[in-house]
Amino acid sequence: MKTVTRTFCGLFALCLAAPVVAETVVNIAYLRQEIDRPPVLSNLDAVPEDEGIAGAFVGLEDNITTGKFLGQIFMLDIRSVPVGGDLVAAANEILASTDIILIDAPSADMTQIADLEAAKDTLFFNVSNYDNALRDEGCRANLLHTLPSYAMRSDALMQLLQSRRWTDLVMVSGTHEPDIAFANALRRSATKFGLRIRDEKEWVFDANMRRAASAEVPLFTQDFPNHDVMLVADETGDFARYLLFNTWEPVLLAGSEGAQPVAWSPVMEQWGGVQLQNRFEEYAGRSMRSVDYAAFAAIRAIGEAVTRTGSDDASVLRDYILSPEFELGAFKGRPLSFRDWDGQMRQPIPVVHAHAVIAVPPMDGFLHPVNELDTLGIDKPESRCSAFTE
Amino acid sequence: MKKILIPALLAASPTMSGEIWVTNEHDDTVSVIDTETYEVTRTIEVGERPRGITFSKDYSVVYICASDSDTVQVVDPNTGEILHDLPSGEDPEQFALHPDNRHLYIANEDDAIATVVDVETRKVIAQIDVGIEPEGMAISPDGTIAITTSETTNMAHWINTETHELFANTLVDSRPRHAEFTHDGSQLWVSSEIGGTVTVFNVADQSEIAKVRFEITGVHPDNIQPVGFEFTEDGETVFVTLGPSNHVATINAKTFEVEDYILVGRRVWHMAFNDNNTELYTTNGVSGDVTVIDVASRTPIRTIKVGRFPWGAAFRPTE
Structure with a gap:
């Protein structure tokens, strides 16, 4: 019932005096393969051109504000490859200057990029793809997922x-x-x-x-x-x-x-959601969508890991993000973390209609021996992903 | 246990009269509770989305953060009349009044800024860049240090009140909500809602002294979310609201050990003591009520219905 720990001013209790000199520069890239979308009966809700990218920039601004107190600088480079363009060439180009990449691409492209020789020590975040296979039999150790899966x-x-x-x-x-x-x-x-x-x-x-x-x-x-x-x-x-x-x-x-069931919706206003929506709308001139949220969460996860470890090394950040110490406050009312068996970010999944949140599963009563969030999606015992344990 | 408590309660009950003022975030009102009768005696209309509330040191006026009206309202507590607005910067959420009774330090949640307002001249005298979504505000008893906590940056920002410059930034766990100095000014306590912890700092060198964690049987750890907290008058106990766990914890301020968990209403936010510190009033956001806790026995004794989503609470004596 009663727990307490004591720690002393060390690496994480930063006792800095302002002004601070910048020491850490974190280069992040956003790599997108544009796709042809099938025609739909109504274009009332067209996918915005900057879907995902806008979310990444809002997350970046949050990281920059935090970073300025700690001497950490965050940069974001956007590469959007047109339909029929050479995604691998674009990937190789950005891999020369960064090893932290948000990726928005179809499944086959995503795994092809993650498997590139130059990408071995790169940390990728899938921000656009719900495909279960990417978290299951087709998982990659260097590919984490901030967007929930179809199964979640x-x-x-x-x-x-x-x-x-x-x-x-x-x-x-x-x-x-x-x-x-x-x-x-x-x-x-x-x-x-x-x-x-x-x-x-x-x-x-x-x-x-x-x-x-x-x-x-x-x-x-x-x-x-x-x-x-x-x-x-x-x-x-x-x-x-x-x-x-x-x-x-x-x-x-x-x-x-x-x-x-969505990753995010404009009707999310609890847990500080209004503040996030306000920042997003001010930046993008539209409301925030699920892919925007996933990109925001990826950038914030990177920022949180850099803040807590003081490192810009992709492998140090990956280890920390997958560790039990990592927790991200991201406007869903609970700390978010990553599953260390498939790289998926644990998160509540709001079920919404156009005008309100209906509920935010996991629902009461759906129990789990470790974390109720793991009642959503492919749980450890059933996972066919082995890349994270090798 | 009970044999001792009942006489204690009886002895404490005929206290001086007073009022607890509660802001109702989704009703745009303040409910005024009489601490003798436990009745809501007045409901006062204020600006949009009222949250932080504090009285001037002489109780002649009450300041209310009307977050969505982007203003701090100054209200006459006797008449309930809004006297005037103060410039507050955008989306004021919480604030703290300097011991000089003149300078109000306001956290501007949407702007990553802390605003300092002179309540006499009604002018902004400083704006300080802080982290994303500043919320908690505290001022050291000697008035030299102001603290603001930023919910997304996850820091306590230490502000020199002479120069209005930051002199330290200390990381805490996720989503810090509230900060308070101990009565002697030697420690700063900060609650982290998503992190589920309360961090204690040594003010002299801003080092971390302790981190308090909570555990309630039958409640998932993710739902134990510390937000508001208050020190007892003797400084020996801290009462901490734990949000959607619907409990208030008591911490021994010397050993940093959690001693008790008290069941209150749903999604408990903030608190205020009555005049002689015998009772504590908690605002329960989701259930729309206030729980009265008997401080000596650490038990809930009453529930009082207020408006929708009660958030802040403040006491004023009426005699």
């Missing part, structure tokens, strides 16, 4: 639905690669938490649903068996918005529409 998001949603006792589900999923990956994660999570997906349909229509939704969706959903909630896996934002209020039964939607 689907587990969060299923915990919410289970605690509401809405356990009879049906699912509509799209045919793009991310839709399939998210649908797979939802199936896995339903099994994990004892919910039942009673039927599934694939969305294959190519009509212009802005006119036809009201006519087609009722028929499309008419023969589903009884259900409490309709899951929708539509990660590119193509059709899900037209399901809402057009279903045969008056039904709740969850997944890519309705109740959405």
Whole structure:
């Protein structure tokens, strides 16, 4: 019950007198492979050009402010490679000047870059890719993840639905690669938490649903068996918005529409979230998205590790970030840390709708012997990632 | 235990009258509680998102941080009338009044700045660059040192009140929220909400003397989040609010050991003692109420409903 430790002014209790002379310069790069996005039925919510990058800059400003009291300087170099451009050449170029890189790229590109000879001692942060495989059988020891996985998001949603006792589900999923990956994660999570997906349909229509939704969706959903909630896996934002209020039964939607498990949303205002949103909006002129949050958290994790270790060495920072001593306060109400078996940042996953936070899983009652945050995503005993133990 | 306590309570109850003023963050009001009757006697409308609250040393006025109105309001405690606003810088969250009763040190959460305002001339006399999201504010009893803690930079910034310059920056655990000097000015205590610790510094050389951790059976460590704290008058005990764990801890200020955990309302933020330090009033953000703790027995004795999201608390005598 009663614990106390005593420490004395040492490395971490910095007893500095101002002004401070800069000693540590931390060079960080942001490497992005631009992609062609599939066409969607409505462009109401286009992906901003600076998604992720804006979050990185807001994190950088926070690091710079902190660093000025400690003689630490942070720099950020942005490399965005156009579709069809030479990502490897760009990577090799930035690897010559930095060994800490935020990476925003499809899975195959991400692992290809992490496997480059010149990247052996580089610390990468995946800020854009939810792919479970990157944290599982396809993990890399030099690749950490601040964006949650599909499995973390689907587990969060299923915990919410289970605690509401809405356990009879049906699912509509799209045919793009991310839709399939998210649908797979939802199936896995339903099994994990004892919910039942009673039927599934694939969305294959190519009509212009802005006119036809009201006519087609009722028929499309008419023969589903009884259900409490309709899951929708539509990660590119193509059709899900037209399901809402057009279903045969008056039904709740969850997944890519309705109740959405996300890394971040503009509706997050607890735990100082308003302050972060204000800083972000002032900088970017728009609201903060999940990928922005992941990039922000990566930069802040680097900053926190530099502040606490006084080092700019990527391997020292990696060891500290993966250690039990590391904790990051990042506006989610709990200290965030990294799983030392797959490099994933532990974090609560808010389930939100357009106007409010519904809940912030892990939900009460979902227990874990070590850390309740590990009830979300692929836990240590089931992980197929071995790169971190080799 | 009880046989001793009941007479003690009886002896303590006919105290001088006084009021606890509580800011309701999401109601834009202040609830005034009579410490004799435990009733809310007045609800005063103030600016948007009121948080920090403190009385002038002579209790003639009360200062209230109206965070979203970007101002510090000066209120007549007898009439509840807003007398005037003070320039405060953007988004004032907490502040501390210098022992000279004239200079208010304000943490500007959105601006990474601490603002010093002269309450007589109503002018800003200094602005000091500090870390990201400054919140906690404290001034040493002799008035020579001001402290602000920054939630995202995770530091206590030590400000020389003569020159208004930083002379030290000390790292603490994640998300520091509140700072207080001991009555004798020899130690500075700082709470870290996400880190779950309270750090004690030796003021003479800014070195860390101790770090206090908490543990409550059945509560996940991540939910034990120290925020506000208060020293008893004799300086021997510190009461610390632990946020969403819904408990207040007591720390022995000499040994730095945690002695008791007291169950209060939900998401407990800040506290104020009554006039003779026999009772402690805690603001419980989520449950929208105030818990009254009997200091001698360290037990909760009453719950008083106030407005939505009560945050700050301050005492004033009424006789």
